[in-house]
Amino acid sequence: MKLQIEKAIYGGAGLAHRTDGESVFVPFVLPGELAEVQIQQHKKNFEEASLLQVLKDSEDRVQPACPHFGECGGCHYQHAQYPAQVKMKASILQEALERAGLSALPEIQSHTAAAWAYRNRMRLRIEEVDSILRAGYNRRGTNEFLAIQECPITVPLLWRAAQSLLQVATENTAVKRWLGNAVEAEFFTTADEKRLQMTVFVRKDQPGLASLCDHMKQFVPELVGAGTSLLKLAGPQRQVQKPRPLESWGAQGLSYPAGNEDYWVSRGAFFQVNRFLIEELVRIVATNRIGQLAWDLYAGVGLFSRALAKTFQQVVAVEAAATDLISSFKGTGRRAVEATTVEFLRQAVVQRERPQLIVVDPPRVGVGAEVCSLLARVSAPELVYVSCDPVTLARDLKMLLDAGYKLEELHLVDLFPQTFHLETIVVLRR
Numbered sequence: 224m225k226l227q228i229e230k231a232i233y234g235g236a237g238l239a240h241r242t243d244g245e246s247v248f249v250p251f252v253l254p255g256e257l258a259e260v261q262i263q264q265h266k267k268n269f270e271e272a273s274l275l276q277v278l279k280d281s282e283d284r285v286q287p288a289c290p291h292f293g294e295c296g297g298c299h300y301q302h303a304q305y306p307a308q309v310k311m312k313a314s315i316l317q318e319a320l321e322r323a324g325l326s327a328l329p330e331i332q333s334h335t336a337a338a339w340a341y342r343n344r345m346r347l348r349i350e351e352v353d354s355i356l357r358a359g360y361n362r363r364g365t366n367e368f369l370a371i372q373e374c375p376i377t378v379p380l381l382w383r384a385a386q387s388l389l390q391v392a393t394e395n396t397a398v399k400r401w402l403g404n405a406v407e408a409e410f411f412t413t414a415d416e417k418r419l420q421m422t423v424f425v426r427k428d429q430p431g432l433a434s435l436c437d438h439m440k441q442f443v444p445e446l447v448g449a450g451t452s453l454l455k456l457a458g459p460q461r462q463v464q465k466p467r468p469l470e471s472w473g474a475q476g477l478s479y480p481a482g483n484e485d486y487w488v489s490r491g492a493f494f495q496v497n498r499f500l501i502e503e504l505v506r507i508v509a510t511n512r513i514g515q516l517a518w519d520l521y522a523g524v525g526l527f528s529r530a531l532a533k534t535f536q537q538v539v540a541v542e543a544a545a546t547d548l549i550s551s552f553k554g555t556g557r558r559a560v561e562a563t564t565v566e567f568l569r570q571a572v573v574q575r576e577r578p579q580l581i582v583v584d585p586p587r588v589g590v591g592a593e594v595c596s597l598l599a600r601v602s603a604p605e606l607v608y609v610s611c612d613p614v615t616l617a618r619d620l621k622m623l624l625d626a627g628y629k630l631e632e633l634h635l636v637d638l639f640p641q642t643f644h645l646e647t648i649v650v651l652r653r
């Protein structure tokens with residue numbers, strides 16, 4: 224069937240309509256293209272199609288840079304030149320907010336940097352294929368293993384480290400036997416590629432990490448620390464239970480320089496993934512904000528808290544998994560709190576605390592109804608919402624605007640080029 228692609232929608236696909244009006248989602252197309260597609264799945268309100276052929280190309284279409292594009296589940300937009308990717312994301316963001324009932328939106332300000340080799344973290348599956356250990360990702364839309372030869376969106380050191388891990392196994396049978404127990408491996412590097420941490424996720428507790436790391440260090444001198452973590456994968460969906468740390472080698476984390484700060488990031492802790500845009504994120508959130516008291520909720524290792532501590536007399540940083548934060552965010556005017564945001568806000572409301580600024584940077588699920596209603600009760604004059612999901616952002620913003628906030632600034636920070644993911648920073652005032 225031939226379909227005209229109307230626009231890009233959240234999730235990576237393009238939207239088209241059949242002559243009977245039914246919506247069809249088509250991957251790897253661009254707005255304005257004419258495509259020949261085959262319907263694959265009938266869903267409740269739309270159909271999913273596969274792309275057979277592009278009959279009329281968009282001017283924005285380019286040759287994908289990665290040989291795995293299309294098969295690999297990681298990237299969705301390599302067929303679009305980079306400015307077109309950003310334009311698609313801006314229209315997706317605009318539409319997500321409008322669909323939630325938000326109107327008179329400020330103009331979206333886009334912030335971008337290099338679109339390749341940006342990811343400072345890489346997590347790979349390890350599998351034996353024809354008696355050879357390979358590293359790879361999930362094949363698109365499935366849990367099948369896809370062995371890869373490169374990943375151009377990641378920092379080069381990370382793939383070099385993954386290759387070295389496999390190389391060591393080919394040269395040493397004890398290491399190969401040990402790695403046969405591995406399910407996944409994660410690599411995390413500083414932006415300058417000088418320091419590397421590795422976590423090997425294993426099926427069972429079995430000593431051998433130190434020997435592996437001693438061998439690997441010959442190929443990857445940047446390796447400063449490594450650990451194993453027990454990961455039980457259940458069922459065909461590979462449902463993951465929370466990993467349990469086992470052995471450790473070398474340093475427990477690494478010191479990540481960004482801006483004028485060094486952030487201590489423990490192995491496995493959250494840190495922003497785009498090495499080129501971390502300072503820009505901090506700049507948008509913290510610059511020109513000044514006052515007595517600021518709260519940084521969902522603070523991670525204190526990326527925003529540290530910048531805010533330069534211009535606020537007191538900064539309270541709240542984080543559910545606060546090990547790194549507690550040890551590093553201390554001193555006059557700095558308070559780290561290990562709590563969920565909702566626990567913290569319930570107490571703060573009772574004590575009638577009112578900061579001049581609140582920053583929230585929740586995971587993909589957003590902050591949710593109770594946090595929105597508590598934020599409305601605290602009624603800080605300025606609220607900065609950092610979001611990695613436009614749909615949950617739109618839902619939460621609707622509640623905050625209904626409670627009296629006004630949407631003053633809208634920033635799209637493209638932390639995830641080549642993929643459909645997008646980061647938004649919204650400034651609200653009352």
Ligand SMILES: C[S@@+](CC[C@H](N)C(=O)[O-])C[C@H]1O[C@@H](n2cnc3c(N)ncnc32)[C@H](O)[C@@H]1O
Pocket residue numbers: 493494495520521522523524525526527541542543544562563564565584585586
């Ligand atoms: C998107 S990250 C942001 C971290 C930090 N703002 C940064 O930019 O590095 C979200 C953080 O929220 C934490 N988190 C998740 N659920 C939480 C909750 N209910 N209350 C507080 N923190 C939570 C996670 O551990 C993670 O560190």
